Amino acid sequence: MFCKYCGKEIEGTSTFCKYCGKAQNVTTGEPVQPMQAEQVQTASATPKTLPQTPPIHSQETFKTQETAQQTPPVQQANFKKTAENRWKDDPRMKRLKATLKMLSFTGWGSLILGTLFGIFGVLMLVVLLLTMNSELLIGTAASLLIAVWGYVFGVYQFWNAAGVEQGLTVALPNQLSEEEWMEKIRNEFSFQGAVLLDNQPDNALVYLLNDAKMHLSAQNGVLSITVEHSKRFNSAKSGGHWELQESFSADDLKCALAYFVAGQPLPENFAQEQKMRHKDKVGKVKAGIYVGTAVIVLVVLIISAFPVSPLASLKDTVWNEYGNTGQTLGEAFENNFESPSWSEYEKDGKRYMRFDGIIDFGQLGESVVEVEFSLKKLEDSYYFLIEGARVNGTPLSDSETAILMQYGFTGDAEELIGSLFLSALFG
Numbered sequence: 001m002f003c004k005y006c007g008k009e010i011e012g013t014s015t016f017c018k019y020c021g022k023a024q025n026v027t028t029g030e031p032v033q034p035m036q037a038e039q040v041q042t043a044s045a046t047p048k049t050l051p052q053t054p055p056i057h058s059q060e061t062f063k064t065q066e067t068a069q070q071t072p073p074v075q076q077a078n079f080k081k082t083a084e085n086r087w088k089d090d091p092r093m094k095r096l097k098a099t100l101k102m103l104s105f106t107g108w109g110s111l112i113l114g115t116l117f118g119i120f121g122v123l124m125l126v127v128l129l130l131t132m133n134s135e136l137l138i139g140t141a142a143s144l145l146i147a148v149w150g151y152v153f154g155v156y157q158f159w160n161a162a163g164v165e166q167g168l169t170v171a172l173p174n175q176l177s178e179e180e181w182m183e184k185i186r187n188e189f190s191f192q193g194a195v196l197l198d199n200q201p202d203n204a205l206v207y208l209l210n211d212a213k214m215h216l217s218a219q220n221g222v223l224s225i226t227v228e229h230s231k232r233f234n235s236a237k238s239g240g241h242w243e244l245q246e247s248f249s250a251d252d253l254k255c256a257l258a259y260f261v262a263g264q265p266l267p268e269n270f271a272q273e274q275k276m277r278h279k280d281k282v283g284k285v286k287a288g289i290y291v292g293t294a295v296i297v298l299v300v301l302i303i304s305a306f307p308v309s310p311l312a313s314l315k316d317t318v319w320n321e322y323g324n325t326g327q328t329l330g331e332a333f334e335n336n337f338e339s340p341s342w343s344e345y346e347k348d349g350k351r352y353m354r355f356d357g358i359i360d361f362g363q364l365g366e367s368v369v370e371v372e373f374s375l376k377k378l379e380d381s382y383y384f385l386i387e388g389a390r391v392n393g394t395p396l397s398d399s400e401t402a403i404l405m406q407y408g409f410t411g412d413a414e415e416l417i418g419s420l421f422l423s424a425l426f427g
Contacts, residue, residue: 095162110154118147125299145293161247168225168250170258178218179203181261185216191256193249207253212246214253223257225250248278310375311344314353314384322406329408333357336411337369351375352387361413367391369404 003010003017003024010017010024017024121143128136172181186196186205194207194214205216213228227250229243252274259266267273315330325332334340337357344353353373360366370390376383389401396404400420407416 095159095166107154107158110150114147114150114154117143117150121147141297148293157244161244164244164247164251165227168227168254170223170225170254170261172218172221172223172261174221178221181223182216182218185257185260189257189260191253194253209253210246210249211242212249214250216257223261225254225257248274251278309344310351311342311353314373314375315342317384319405319409322402322409325409327409332409332411336408338366353384359407359413359416361417368393371401371404371408 006017121140124136124140124143128140172178176184182203182205186200191207191209194209197206197208197213200206203217207214207216211230215226215228217224217226227246229246255274256266256270259270315328317329318327319329327335330342333355337355338360340355340357342353342355344351346352351374353375355369355371355373357369358366359369368391372387372389374385374387376385386401386405389396389404391404403416403419406419407413
């Protein structure tokens, strides 16, 4: 009998559900009548049979009986897992743990280098998008490509192998017990390349296949295969990794066992079908390499199609009139001034670029330098003009600005002091 309120199974003669406490109004043969107080006293004093009284349908009586007989509801099993348990039981988390456990020495190296280059490449890409500095294109593309290749060649195969091993289970028919199935497999099952080891653990079977140990165990009507991989310093192998090939062998063994427990022979094309399945997985790796490389190259091409910022163009210019050093303005100023910084802004519809730096004269102290440039664009080219310069907030004349620019390319402080002295002397 089941409670009509909570649905739990209760005794057939129960008047109230012991789980939810609700009255069931159950009758077996003749109605069961609640007794009044004086009848209870008479019944306890004399064991003789009392005459039946009409059934009482008072709600107050039922409430009294419910209060007296109701037991605390049984706490239901907590099927709602905590966030921590859900995280632990998540298939992707289990696969990640299996992947990290399977990584070889070179696999760990590929993972670390790929992660570092990936982070560095993303940061460079952000800076590139913000500044549109074409000088960062090659470095960004190289970093991202190294990250993709490091992941695909060094890590993805292990991730793929862990995914294969998550499905290494076979449902056992209930015609035999688990112990009988294990004994039947031990005595009757055979698979090409699988060697049953001499020393077998209790309630388990261990096969040696493709240099890996395949541990078979049965529990709750399910046959499970666990792979003990052969450890190598380098996992590289033509067509994949050693670990991935060993996982494929375990998958072959699982499929053969599925046919065995079903009482069916292996198909004639079993080996070819399995090989095609595994080839598809390796093909996804190669496709990942091609797609990842194509995406990175496409991103770089799109970014390179954007016009270069005026500030980047200014830093790439060469000013031969201030010393033929072969350096660009950006390289020279950043080498010869301390604490160099660049900025750009717009004023009255005109674009300006500004350089700030410090000249250290040793015992003579330091001077804060500001040089302001303006932009003039003709067709697809930029032309830059020197708007003026300041030292410690004092504007310089045109001749003094030229002397300062020459120092910016040569870095000769003595020549700078001498030239400024002569300029001040002869004005």
